[in-house]
Amino acid sequence: MSNEAHNKDWVSRLDGLDHAAGEAGLDKNAAWDRLHTRMQSEQRKSKAGWYWAAAACVLAAGLIPALLTHKQKHSGVHISPAVTYQHLDTPASLVISKTEAPVSVVKEINKPVAAVLPVLIHPVNTTNITATFKKDTLQITDTMLAAVPAAAAPKKMRVVHINELGEATVSEIVYPEYKPFTIRVNSPAGLGEQTIANNTLNIHLSPKN
Amino acid sequence: MELPVLIKEAKQGSAAAQKCIFDQLAGKMLMVCRRYVKNQEDAEELLLDGFYKFFKGLPAFNYQGEAALYTWLKRIMINECLMFLRKKQAFVIVSETVAETIPLEEEALNNLSATDIFNLIVQLPAGYRTVFNLHAIEGMNHGEIASLLGISEGTSKSQLSKARSLLQKMLLQKNITHVKRSTQ
Numbered sequence: 001m002s003n004e005a006h007n008k009d010w011v012s013r014l015d016g017l018d019h020a021a022g023e024a025g026l027d028k029n030a031a032w033d034r035l036h037t038r039m040q041s042e043q044r045k046s047k048a049g050w051y052w053a054a055a056a057c058v059l060a061a062g063l064i065p066a067l068l069t070h071k072q073k074h075s076g077v078h079i080s081p082a083v084t085y086q087h088l089d090t091p092a093s094l095v096i097s098k099t100e101a102p103v104s105v106v107k108e109i110n111k112p113v114a115a116v117l118p119v120l121i122h123p124v125n126t127t128n129i130t131a132t133f134k135k136d137t138l139q140i141t142d143t144m145l146a147a148v149p150a151a152a153a154p155k156k157m158r159v160v161h162i163n164e165l166g167e168a169t170v171s172e173i174v175y176p177e178y179k180p181f182t183i184r185v186n187s188p189a190g191l192g193e194q195t196i197a198n199n200t201l202n203i204h205l206s207p208k209n
Numbered sequence: 210m211e212l213p214v215l216i217k218e219a220k221q222g223s224a225a226a227q228k229c230i231f232d233q234l235a236g237k238m239l240m241v242c243r244r245y246v247k248n249q250e251d252a253e254e255l256l257l258d259g260f261y262k263f264f265k266g267l268p269a270f271n272y273q274g275e276a277a278l279y280t281w282l283k284r285i286m287i288n289e290c291l292m293f294l295r296k297k298q299a300f301v302i303v304s305e306t307v308a309e310t311i312p313l314e315e316e317a318l319n320n321l322s323a324t325d326i327f328n329l330i331v332q333l334p335a336g337y338r339t340v341f342n343l344h345a346i347e348g349m350n351h352g353e354i355a356s357l358l359g360i361s362e363g364t365s366k367s368q369l370s371k372a373r374s375l376l377q378k379m380l381l382q383k384n385i386t387h388v389k390r391s392t393q
Contacts (some may be wrong), residue, residue, distance in 0.1 A: 010318040011346050014244075014326050015283075017234035021324040025241050026253065030230050035257050036224060039264065 216272050219264065227264055234279070238286050240327065244342050245290035247331055255293055259286040287347065291357065294335060311318070315345070317380060328377055337372035344369050 171209040185192035210229060233257065242252040242259070242275060261284055268277035272278060316325055339358065341351045344365075349357070351365040358365070 008315065008319070008345075010321065010323075010326055011322040014330075014346065016237070017239075017240045017323040017327055020240065020243070023249070025236055026256075028232050028235055031235060031253065031257060032228050035231065035260055038257070038261060042261075065262070126383055177213070 212275055213272060213280070216267070216270075216278065220268050220270075231260060234282060237279075238282060241283055241286045242376045243291055244292060244327065244330055245287065245297070245339060247335075251288075251293065256286065259289045262289075287343075290340070294339060295359075328378055332379065333372055333375060336368050337375060340365055340368035341372035341376075 180195065183192075183194040185194075210226075212230070215226045216312075217230050219230055220392060228381070238257050238259065239252060241250065242255045246252045246255060257271075257307055259282070270278075270281065292314045319327075330341065340354055343357070344351070351362045354365040355362045376388075
């Protein structure tokens with residue numbers, strides 16, 4: 001407001017005017033009823049809002065512990081060492097499956113046993129490896145433990161031609177049947193020949209001419 | 210019941226006390242609203258809006274006398290009216306140039322009854338009436354009016370000048386003999 005002198009008589013009279021002459025005045029009772037109804041409805045609305053908020057709080061208070069418990073249950077499965085072995089064809093193709101949560105093991109199923117799991121077995125019981133694996137749970141019987149290497153699968157080796165040595169050829173090598181075979185190497189230094197009938201090494205060198 | 214007691218009880222949520230306050234002040238506040246909004250029904254609606262805000266804000270109000278309470282309530286009503294006029298886009302300001310006007314002798318209004326003054330003001334166009342009310346009755350300066358209405362100070366001055374000129378013309382038309390004409 002400005003600091004102007006504001007002592008006009010007509011202004012104070014105008015402010016004091018309660019109703020305009022010749023006009024129907026305000027029906028105060030009706031107006032109050034409308035106002036009061038409105039105020040009450042607003043109060044009810046705000047109360048309803050508080051009730052909803054309280055209900056939401058109660059619900060949250062009930063749900064949050066339940067969710068936390070549920071989460072803990074699932075996280076317990078991930079760290080649990082309870083792994084069971086369902087079937088075993090050979091020690092090399094050991095399939096590991098989990099009874100509850102297979103997610104963390106899936107990637108390791110097709111890997112060789114020795115690489116995946118350091119299977120700890122007492123040295124004395126190495127003859128009973130298969131029997132041990134066929135059991136549902138892994139039994140560790142002693143503190144003296146040893147890692148069991150995976151047995152190598154029979155493998156047909158590929159044929160190799162050594163052209164750098166002239167006419168030298170390498171015969172077919174099949175491992176591990178140990179069939180007798182001969183390796184002959186023809187070089188400027190002479191003829192080299194090796195016959196392998198078993199796993200012992202026999203080298204025969206024949207000088208050229 | 211005394212107003213301070215009523216205010217105290219109304220603050221505590223007494224509907225009876227609130228009704229007493231409403232009965233005491235509603236008539237005057239309706240006339241305040243009608244000075245800004247011509248239509249009776251609109252003015253009544255704005256009166257209820259204003260009283261609703263008044264009662265809602267009453268718990269936070271520190272009572273410092275009847276005059277302070279009246280000023281606060283009146284200010285609430287005026288704000289309600291101005292918001293209403295803004296919504297209705299009642300402020301159609303045509304030009305800012307101050308036209309040649311016949312200055313109003315405000316002393317002449319002192320010789321009129323409150324009802325006559327009220328009837329004269331209500332006949333003014335919305336823009337003139339609003340600026341005249343805010344300046345001549347509420348005592349606001351043009352800067353305050355300009356910021357309140359979202360217009361320039363020049364526009365406010367122009368509107369006030371035109372309002373005064375129109376009021377003077379109306380007084381002359383009514384042939385109010387005791388109005389002294391300016392010799393300027």
